[in-house]
Amino acid sequence: MNIYKDSFTFEKNRKTVVTVGSFDGLHMGHHKILSRLFEISAQCGCESVLFTFEPHPRLVISKDYEIKLLTTLNEKIEILSKTKLDNLVIQKFSREFSEMTSEEFIGKILVEQLNLSHIVVGHDHKFGRDRMGDADKLKQLGNQYGFEVTAVDAERCNGEIVSSTKIRQALAEGDIDKANLFLGRNYSFEGIVVKGAQRGRTLGFPTANIKLDNNLKALPVNGVYAVRCLINGDSLLGIMNIGLRPTFEDKPEITIEVHLMNNDFGKYEKNIYGERLKVEVIKRIRNEIKFEGVDKLIVQIESDKKNGSRNFEQI
Incomplete structure (x- = not known):
């Protein structure tokens, strides 16, 4: 997969089939669009192109809108690199770029710079200034510039x-x-293992405290989860707590702590401070609870490990 930081450097040696969008999450609906993109590009002998934006357009257009990302740019690249995509074009999204009309975007970017022959869009795709462009507008511009348009129906899960x-x-x-079903994979995030208060170690359940790579990354609601973790080539099981640690009355800031286990549900003993950890969220076990004492917390953690192990047996 070729990666371009803008459309100006794109090598337009062949005609292209293009899809455009933020593709946040790269979920089952997005993969349906990509499958059609690959089919059409193979049929016409063209190169496939995904044209996306960084940062997410809503972060630029709506300053007061708090959007949490399902996939960071690096995650998008990793997922797309495992598909048949030929080219990924990453457009820096700015106020100036957002002012382009749908006609300017199609004519100056997709036709002139990307050598567009066919565009594939989702059922609700909008583009251009004030999102005035839609499938009908694309077909009108297709007649003008000589490209074809395919609109892909929505993907449905459980109706x-x-x-x-x-x-x-x-x-x-x-x-x-539901999140994992719609994604077609386990929801995941990555971060660096940092030192915490080290209470877990004194309780007999050492935890890896994780600092997210990107603070805009969406996290599941506070609670306890069964997770699978990847670190230094090791695939490990784990019990994760996301929350405020109410039993210890710490500062009101969310922490992410994972008790790592080997495949026999024993402790993972390696020193991993400063290492990168990827967490795949498999199942929610319970809400975060404030316990009356440490002893009750320890009993609950043992119960969480048993509940988690039942979920691991299903994967």
Whole structure:
């Protein structure tokens, strides 16, 4: 997969089939669009192109809008690199760029710079200034510039249309089953292991405290989860707590702590401070609870490990 930081440097040696969008989450609906993109590009002998934006357009256009990302740019690149995509074009999204009309965007960027032959869009795709461009506008411009348009129907799971908004909502409600179903994979995030208060170690349950790579990354709602972690080539099981540690009355800031286990559910003993850890969220176990004492907390953690192990047996 070729990666371009803007459309000006794109090598337009061949005609292209293009899809455009933020593609936050790269969920099942997005993969349906990509599958059609790959089919058409193979049929016409063109190169496939995904044209996306960085940062997310809503972060630029709506300064007061707090959007949490399902996929960071690095995560998008990693996921797309495992597909048949030929080219990824990453457009820096700015106020100036947002002022382009739909006609200017199609004519100056997609046609002139990307050598557009065919565009593939989702069922609700909007583009250009004030999002005035849609499938009908694309077909009108296609007649003008000589490219074809394919609109892909919505992907549905359990009768619902799959969307990034619904996945964010599912994470906010702790509905990991729904989020993972809509994504077509386990929801994940990455960060660096940092030193915490080290209370877990004194309780007999050492934890890895994680500092997120990107503070805009969406997290599941506070609670306890069964997770799978990847670190230094090791694939480990774990029990994760996201929350405020109410039993210890710490400062009111969310922490992410993972008790790592080997595949026999024993402790993972390696020193991993400063290492990068990837966390895949498998199942929600319970809400975060304030316990009356440390002894009751220890009993609950043992119960969480047993509940988590039952979920691990299903994967």
